Amino acid sequence: MDQIETTQHNSFQETLYNNGSLLTPKAKQKVIAIGGGKGGVGKSLVSANLSICLSLMGHKVVSVDLDLGGANLHTCLGAPIPEHTLSDFFLHKTENLSDLAVDTNFKNLKLISGAQDHIHMANLKSLNKNKLIKAVQDIDADYILLDLGAGTTFNTLDFFIRADEGILVVLPEPTSIENTYRFIKSIFFRRLNMVQDFLEIKPLINKAMNSKMDESLSPKALVQKVIELNPEMGMRLKTEIEKIKLKFILNQVRSQRDIEIGYSVQRITKRYFGIDIEFTGYLEYDSSVWQSVKSCKPVLMEFPNSRLVSNFENIVNKIIH
């Protein structure tokens, strides 16, 4: 009996290793994915400015634009439309992503653009996806920032899950918050689906996944239910869920009330999903941001004394500890 249990446990661990956080084991560098359920919440702006912040602090940074439909990271970084893009990677022109990294106006910051790659990126097969993830891992840099597209496609989710850190950009608005929860929910179930051991409880998981958000079986309740039905399986499920570590940044904050929404999201996520999400920081609403976007210049450089800059500093310090 004991032996059987051990074998099961091993295969469980193997599964984890193969499907879990692929980027962590040998990586010295840190891969940070930036996502968010809704379009237009400022993901690219956040990615660009975090990248600049990190590079100004002397870290070697590569920003990768993985936004499918609307890649525009180069615009946020004030760089021209790049000559080399991820296209070259998928057309087998190169195996090494570092070849595609173009210089920006910042000494330590390079950019890999996906701007022309709608077709390839949108239809990324899992083989290509794994290849791309491996290649990202091989980039020579201290920090690799992945600017993900909106939505909850498997591509986006998988890059997010496999990064060392996943940061969501949220606006203090109902639509953005709703999509954020949808994104967290998708992460939750995508993560569970990666663990093959949970086959027996798939029907239950599927039922919970397909129920509407406000129906009674919350993800946390699901775990509780599995614990009741099958304690061993339930506890594993719980461990698996507790491994999900998320962060979020609240963008376009206009008041203290807006900031409080961040703390509320944190509490509710814990209660509803059983997932710890770190409220990494907030960015104050600043109309100069929009001016800066219009003039294709990075905010951080245009307005070095704005409060936004100190907001970014706080966030970066939290990310690098």
Next chain:
Amino acid sequence: MEANNYYETLEINPGASQEEIYKAYQRSKNAYSEESLALYSLMSKQECNQILESIEEAYSILSEPAKRREYDKVRGFSNEETNFEERAKAVRKTKAEDHDQHKFERYSNKSISQANKLTALSKFSLDYETDMEMESRIENTEIITGEFLREIREYKGVSQARLAEMSRISPTNLNRIENDRFDELPAPAYVRGFAFQIARCLKLNADHIARGYMLHMKNVNQMQ
């Protein structure tokens, strides 16, 4: 999803200070209130009401030191890490010494072991030479300024850092109190609580001190 205990309900650890409890209460209430944006699409009104009820219940117990002590005892939260129990015992003891010897006997006989009492005693003992002039000044001063509180503290030989540890009031807030920086302090009810707690730790008549400090605060605010 039910929380296992009141601390979980408010998402704090069992060693949380009264200030932290209050803050967590405000945040929790905020999160599940009807107008909370953060709830959008996730929970039904009924669920929220249940949660809000449990938050109120948790706060009603944890916000009152006596009820909290009782709860901690029943649920086994008297952990050494936080010294909450020790602190509570010492406060009880101080209160008892100041006001009612019998009460002290009753409390101490109840459940406190000798060893616990000794550690509590050493943690909260004061080492100073009684100065009759100072004692009568404290007794006869009606309006207690922050500066006077500092003077008393120094007379009792307690550093600000030690008082912070004894009273579980943050050094920042102690500083604000001693420097009369009222606009940076929380609501008056809490300031009164701070003054009360400081007085207890310094073995003073807590009612007198708290009243005196609040009078002072009122006067200053009126002048402005």
